[in-house]
Amino acid sequence: MTEHKRRALGGALTLAVVVGLTAAAPHGGDPASRDVAAETARGADHARLRALVHRLTTVDGGPGALLEVRGGRATTVLTGGVADVRTQAPVRPGSRFRIGSMTKPFVATVLLQLVGEGRVALDAPVERYLPGVVRGHGNDGRKITVRQLLQHTSGLPDILDHLRPGDVLKDPLAHHDLRDLVDIALAHPPTFEPGTGWRYSNTGYLLLGMVIEKVTGHAYGTEIRRRVIAPLGLRDTYVPGDSGRIPGPHPRGYARTGKDAPLVDVTAINPTVAGPAGSMISSGTDVNRFLDALVRGRLLRPAQQREMTRTRPTGNSDGRAYGLGLESRPLPCGGRYWGHTGDMLGYETAAGATADGRRQATVMVNVDPGGSDAQSDDMKAAVRTALCGDRR
Known part of the structure; x- marks a missing residue:
């Protein structure tokens, strides 16, 4: 990817919300000393996170950013930059946004629920459910x-290699049929024979949405609402x-439509262009709640x-590794975490x-990366830093 020149927009950083309860000190030792040490660690953790959000809205050129961290009964929200470059309104805690490919774990969850119900077989050919479609x-x-x-x-070719953002922006509200x-x-x-390699392909998730519809008789969105959104109370x-x-x-x-080009407001867009590969809207609160339920096994049967x-x-x-709609990455403090971008x-x-x-942890910047790795790298760094907390 080519490196894009960064736009320095006003990046005043705000510690927007910090809500939580401090855990009681364990028995033994000096509680006051432990409290001071814990508070110092939390302060250093917040400073690192604030620096990353500031970087996203200055060096990396993002108009605004939001980072929400959930740990036990405590939630921290950091915001920086602006939600609107015209009015300079700040990013609000609790904001909603398009989550792109974070849609994929939702789709995979529904599909795997259908597997658990015996209605879909993981190792069955796609032909069984969509006869004649993949040809x-x-x-x-x-x-x-x-x-x-x-x-x-x-090995299926990725739709995004053949559907350019500029083509979409010519008629942003146009409907796009999955088929x-x-x-x-x-x-x-195809890019390789099935099963012989790994390459990210949004086309596969368009087909999975069609499989869900064929098996259930309902649109993939209906099944996500019924099976995931409603049970978890994702408002x-x-x-x-x-x-x-x-x-x-x-x-x-x-x-960004090109190097040094002005930002274009693309808030209003028909999300059928992304469909089950990336159309959903959510918030930091809801994404964190969904991931918590998913990794704890509340949405799927053990198998x-x-x-x-x-x-x-x-x-x-x-070090990224990919499961079924969910990826894992190493943490600098040890172990790995589950999530998606x-x-x-x-x-x-x-x-x-x-x-x-x-x-x-969930982080959002209100501009697509536009071919720049720096923004994406700093967002993933923010997630890693938030998940490690004061474990260094």
Whole structure:
């Protein structure tokens, strides 16, 4: 990816919300000394997080940023920069935003619930559920399994290689049919034989949305609402369908159309262009709650939980490994965390949760990365720092 020149926008950082209860000191030793040490560690942790949010809205050129950290009964929200470059309104705690590929764990959860119910077989060919859909130019649904779609080992060409942001922005409110998007991708040859490699492909999740619809008789969004959103009480989370609106408080979303080009407001966009690969809207609070429930096994049966967390290396130098709709990355304080990242025109998101459920963190910047790795790297650094807390 090419490096884009950073725009320095006003990045006044705010410790927006800190809510929590301080745990009682354990028996033995001097409670006052331990309290001072713990408070010092928490202060250093907050300073590191504030510095990263400030960097996102200055050096990295993001208009605004939000970081929400959940640990036990305590929640911390940090915001920086602006939600609207025209009015200079600040980013509000509790804001909603497009979560892009963070949609994929929601879709994978529904699909794996169907596996647990015996309605879908992980290692069955896609052809069983979508006869004749995956065909042409070397793509063959008889040779690709549901598991391979979930884990990005199908070799299918990625729709995003053949649907450019500039094309979408020509008519941002246009409806995009799932089958039409799939056909655009399948007009190109696969990148490798199914099961012989790993390459991220949004096309696989478009097909998984179609599988959910075929098996249940309902749209994938209906099943996500019924099976995940409603049971967890996620009040800020939506599968918006054709609506270009983001309900409730939200920052404007911006895109970079080229190096040194001004930011373009792309808040209003028909999310069917991303569909089950990346259309959802949520908040830091809800994403953290969802990830907590998911990693703790509250949404899947044990067998399907094990399948979701059986990972394979992606070949990335950062140690990322991919399961079924969920990825793991190493933590600098030891161990690994579970989560996902997401880009959608106007927004970038990264989120993660420690496997023990101790902490969750979600970070959002209201501009897509535009080919720059720096913003993405700093967002992932913020998640890692938040999840480690004062464990150094």
